Amino acid sequence: MRMVDLIIKKRNKESLTESEINWIINGYTEGKIPDYQVASLAMAICFQDMNVDERFYLTNAIVNSGDAIDLSNITGKTVDKHSTGGVGDKTTLALGPLVASCNVKLAKMSGRGLGHTGGTLDKLESIPGFNIELSEDDFIKQVNDIGIAVISQTKEICPADKKLYALRDVTGTVESIPLIAASVMSKKIASGAETIVLDVKVGSGAFMKDLEGAKELANAMVKIGKKFNRNISALITNMEEPLGEAVGNSLEVIEAIETLKGNGPREFEDLVLNLGAHILVNAGVAESIDTAIGILKTQIDNHEALNKFKEFIKAQGGNELVVNNYDLLPKAKYVYEVKANKTGYIKAINATAVGNYAMMLGAGRETKDSVIDLAVGLKIKKKIADYINEDSIIGEIHSNFELDEIKIEQFRQLFQTSDEKVIKTPLILGVVK
């Protein structure tokens, strides 16, 4: 087999076979196929796509490039959730304890990654004492005991994906449905859960900017999941503005706790309930989405979900008293309440710019070695369609350094207003199963 012939095959819109795809991914992972040939193939895929079988083979080859997590010793239903990412996404923190309280099991190994704020691991680490470094045996035991554990990856999951992603990032080949789908799904499959719910975000603050593309991606991932015999569905959700109010690590932990207490921002609660409902239905725990939402609401009302979060924190060595005393979490030195200084209906909040602002405060990781400030971040108090006047508090800036008026004004500029009423796009734009 010659790599150049396979590149030409794909360039000519022919399909690659399973053995060809395996040969490419093995060769690339082992360093036998050079970056320039894979870059050229990736660009050809951007134009010529891959069919359902090729996408499955590619995902499988990436899974087989590394270790898979064995969840077979967990009794009961294992579930996993994936979000394509967005600013202020603290979903796992609230969703995990909520569904675990309904007797499905979330066994999650996470990586850290780069981003505007930290990942789930960083957010959990803002809880004093929280330990994300468990052995695999302790991890499995904890999931069997209390239904939830989130730890740092102990194994090498999908090394081919890491290598491929790094290459795509610098060769203009990130935006390709088959390549994105295989990248996401390989990690989900290697993570071992039987039930998977995907949250595909769409809008100015998301990776997918338009609904068509988001639907196509959701479809692609669900089809791959089904070929691996997973119980899988995907929600397509609106990401025209940051999710909820909080952007920043300990601020997001607080918002997740408030949501488990029934006091979360309405939209964030809706998202958590809908994702949770799909998990319960896919896992066979509830018959319908409506029934499932009822069950989840009950778990919030009767504090079972919040108790599960406390149990989870305690099991991993954290101080569970945080749930009633937010002063135990890292706090920023300065909190600026920002007034609108203008009137009108909010028509847009640039989520990417919000993320960059949080990053400027130190909430995120620009390079692998960046140190995150867990205390800092933003609260977005007014959202799209809200009417504001000059005195309205539109948000808060939590910073560990003093901010001048220029910086405060930059925050104000994140909000665009209109004299006319604004109609809000619904949160859930579609479901793919």
Added chain:
Amino acid sequence: MRMVDLIIKKRNKESLTESEINWIINGYTEGKIPDYQVASLAMAICFQDMNVDERFYLTNAIVNSGDAIDLSNITGKTVDKHSTGGVGDKTTLALGPLVASCNVKLAKMSGRGLGHTGGTLDKLESIPGFNIELSEDDFIKQVNDIGIAVISQTKEICPADKKLYALRDVTGTVESIPLIAASVMSKKIASGAETIVLDVKVGSGAFMKDLEGAKELANAMVKIGKKFNRNISALITNMEEPLGEAVGNSLEVIEAIETLKGNGPREFEDLVLNLGAHILVNAGVAESIDTAIGILKTQIDNHEALNKFKEFIKAQGGNELVVNNYDLLPKAKYVYEVKANKTGYIKAINATAVGNYAMMLGAGRETKDSVIDLAVGLKIKKKIADYINEDSIIGEIHSNFELDEIKIEQFRQLFQTSDEKVIKTPLILGVVK
């Protein structure tokens, strides 16, 4: 400027600016931009093309990556000819002396290259004593004195093209009109001649397999040439079978000499006359193609063209007596006359397979370090549309090792016959100016 942004720009079918293209080619030549980014860009160009301006900028950037040949000290019209390559292409050997005898000047620096048979330099070296290593001063002087010189490159012409071509060859990005056009034209422009005639071959034995593609390529190259203020045109010529009869180095020298004597294979003579006529018209030496062909035929009839070839050989240290005594050229130990062993009309002669057969005999260069056997090769005595019977001599094999019946039969298999009459495609399929 970031390379990834330029790749994405091209992927999205936007045009690159002159400064962007210069930045890419400079960066790549200097090793600052890695192969994988250029490979990805090249694949994007395969799909999204380049407009006329981009093609010009790319060609110019490649020219500027190395030295250009300065022909300004040559008095009179300088001309150059390029063929996109084919099996049995000895055109330069006959065309050069022919047009030089009409008072236009061919100053050619050649590279060696790989191929089924040697290049022009190798063919000339089959003439005893012929020296292709002249200084630039001697080269210019010889052109001024006798109107023709062909030597080995003394300068580094278009290093960016060498690097790009090597990369395209292994990344499935060879077949791209703008990239082929820029590659060919950069070398023509750097070679300095004012008048250029291109021979774009089309057919099973050529790089371009279909007429549409060949026309597109010819158009692309002519447009680039005009932007450089060259007097340029292109012939699109048929390459469904090897050109002329001879394939192999000294065999092709003999065929070129025979053509200058007026005894060449009809089609090869036609090609030489037509290319020559376009050169004379482009250079302003003749008013029309018909007039030019008349002039060229006269130069053959009155032996001026042959005398020019003798002068050319002598000027570069070769033994000009070869033109009347072919025994002075390298001769193969064995010559096999091959009979058809079947009857019918020849409908196809696989030119690529003919080339591979010549390569097997040792006539060509598979790697840079291969030693060429200048004596060996093939003669294709029957061509498409010819009727043959079992006793017809279809060709000769000139070899320096003994061939068994299996090898002889392989030669026969190069010819496909049909019971029905075959209509031959014309040699010249189009002219682009």
